[in-house]
Amino acid sequence: MQKNNSQESVLIDGSRLMIEAMARAGADTFIGYPITPANLLYLYATQRFELMLPAPDEITTIQWMTGLAATGRIPVTATSFPGFALMIESINMAYMMELPMVIVLAQRLGPATGTATCGAQGDIALLRGMYSGGFSIPVFSPSAYSDSWTMAGEAVRVAIKLRTPVVLLTSKEEVMTHKNFDISHLPEITATQMKGFDLADEYRTYANTEDKIPPFLAVPNNKHQIRITASTHDTKGILQHSTEEAIDNTLRLQEKTMKYLDDFTHYDLDEQAGATKLLISFGITALAALDAVNRMRTSGEKISLLTIKTLLPVPPVYYEIMDKYSNIIIAEENSTAQYSKILFGDRLPKNVTHIGTFGRMITPSDIINGGAE
Amino acid sequence: MSTNFLNTSNLPFCKGCGHDLVSKNTAKALDMLGLDPKDVIVVTDIGCHGIIDKALNAHTVHGLHGRSVALATGVSLGVQEPGKKILVFLGDGGATIGLQHIIEAARLNLNMSIVIHNNYLYGMTGGQTSGLTPEGFRTTTALSGNTFAAHDLCALTHAAGASYVTRIMGIGDFSDQLAEAYKTKGCSVIEVIELCPSYGVKFNPNRKLRDIAFEAGKPEGVWTNDRPPFNGSDSNFKEKYLKPNVKSLFDKLDKINIKYPSSLNKGYSIVLSGSAGEGVQLAASIITKAALSCGLNATQKGSYPVTVGVGFSSSEINLSPETINYHGMDIPDLVVATSEEGLAYSLKKIKQMQGGILIIDQSLDVPITGAKVIPFDFRSFGAKNASIMASIFFADKTGIIPRESILDMMESSGLAAKLPLEKILAALDRD
Structure with missing residues (x-):
């Protein structure tokens, strides 16, 4: 029994933890358009960021954020599917421009407007395919409130380090639920700095350096001309049709993300000796998975649990873990097995079971019953 | 021949295109204002005008179709140093898509100059009708003449609160008019009227630029609002919107x-x-x-x-x-x-x-x-x-x-x- 003995116990929601963590990690700007269930994030942002401005819509939100990022600021926004859908072209733009930002995507029941106050995990397939060309955006998925802290900070760190947009994927149940939480044991988060540039050198906005990450100079700069573009471009940032240099530059974007995937791979693996069954989950459903595993083990069943925090791109280590089990259960709050299909394709292998719900949270009982051998 | 702001006089536009004149007059106007190219950020939209980037010695930011003004807004809010100039170049297609962004920039009176290259049609994609095509003007998609009247961008942005709004005929040397607009503190909207040599002239032979504008009820002019600017380097902005001493949410x-x-x-x-x-x-x-x-x-x-x-x-x-x-x-x-x-x-x-x-x-x-x-x-x-x-x-x-x-x-x-x-x-x- 884990009694709440903490003298630092507070009633807190995931939104507060995320905004505070992102601010400490170096984000200094919030641009947003309010949308349920992301409204608490918006509210806290007004209190925590050095600069917070309301945009008139979600396309404008990402455009303003990108312009601000070009001047050296680290912007954040929060939205839900209807807003995110509007943002996608502009996030592609920021990706091509290699400008950092974090988009908190609080999932709700869709399609379309759906139900604003009902949670879901239904936007994963969208995230997988949101970049033209099939390129990958880093997506982090917190589940426990401690993850809301660490993954939010990590999202900012990766955005800055890789000069790229990052999605922090959450859901209504995580950002709007109040819970007692001990904030005194949270790990420290320190601010990350953009990779700088030696002003004596020739500057190329998209220099192909060994680490795949071009050094950053903010506009305007008094010494070097800076060219930023979303169109296919060479290392100077000049629009090109499909020259070898320009194509290499575009391909570098994906290479950059994959080069550092190990660095931003986060998961919890609770392995039980002798288990042949592996339960995989993430986000809000991972909490039900945790309870389900405890109950299954109490009843004598052997089962291991993989809680995924780096959702996309899929880290290879997940396959290495899955290869050790003959029976794999994937629990996610959607009816279409979105992450399961990302892992295994449209035809799931016979040893893979998807447990999903639509319009309600997955319960521990859903998992226990659905995963029974 | 290059200038302070242009690295070539051989600009990448069709012969007779008004975009060529906008760029060269802009370069001249910026020189007249004594600006250094590295004090200027040019944000361009998608469209023929947008390929000017590589000819510019200023900083360049090239984004999506219709979103250049919104992108430039972010730049304007982020630039903290005074004395920097933000120019936005877009066409009538970009202005049609991004009308809300232009209205918003005017409403906030953001410190930028928005130059709309209005040649009355979508040049890059084959001469289709835009939201700024005048009634009766012929395009590849309105061979008998456009059915609807065009937006009056100058009236809209002036009503929204831009400090300086002007409509200019894109003929000859209009650098003085551009310089007047570019030196404005706050938002200046400059609608430069052009005829696309590939499609506008072809489908509307023997029509004069000034006549088309006049018949459309949108002649040259200047309209102003006496309002304070809003931008990142402005002390008013810093006092009201920057919170350097924010406290922990905990x-x-x-x-x-x-x-x-x-x-x-x-x-x-x-x-x-x-x-x-x-x-x-x-x-x-x-x-x-x-x-x-x-x-x-x-x-x-x-x-x-x-x-x-x-x-x-x-x-x-x-x-x-x-x-x-x-x-x-x-x-x-x-x-x-x-x-x-x-x-x-x-x-x-x-x-x-x-x-x-x-x-x-x-x-x-x-x-x-x-x-x-x-x-x-x-x-x-x-x-x-x-x-x-x-x-x-x-x-x-x-x-x-x-x-x-x-x-x-x-x-x-x-x-x-x-x-x-x-x-x-x-x-x-x-x-």
């Missing part, structure tokens, strides 16, 4: 000390259901915090229609001496229903209950349920106090947490002073 949280015992030895789930404006969420918060003061773990989340001021209001609370992971709820252990709307919202759960407790306002019809039903008059001190009264009733009837823990939270939150607490307690004690 500073505002109340740390709750354990002061009371709890009799709970396993998980317990509660639903409070009432109507909007009757203190349901507040009562749920009080119960949850009181539970924390009893050493319990707790989760609490509200549920209500998107119109938060009407209809039902419900809150789910999970209490447990153990760590709570999953915080959803199947069948609750206790439901408190204080209004008709709240009862209706929770009816399915109430009917599913095979045990537990239903606390219900005595004015409501008791539904079929396996729960123990405890009616009470919660609305006798007004509907707005119904849920608060029920929170004390809950503590008394279940004994999970002591009444004092509830009263303590009401006191520390300042709620107690706003309630007829003595009367409420007296009524409860009479039960």
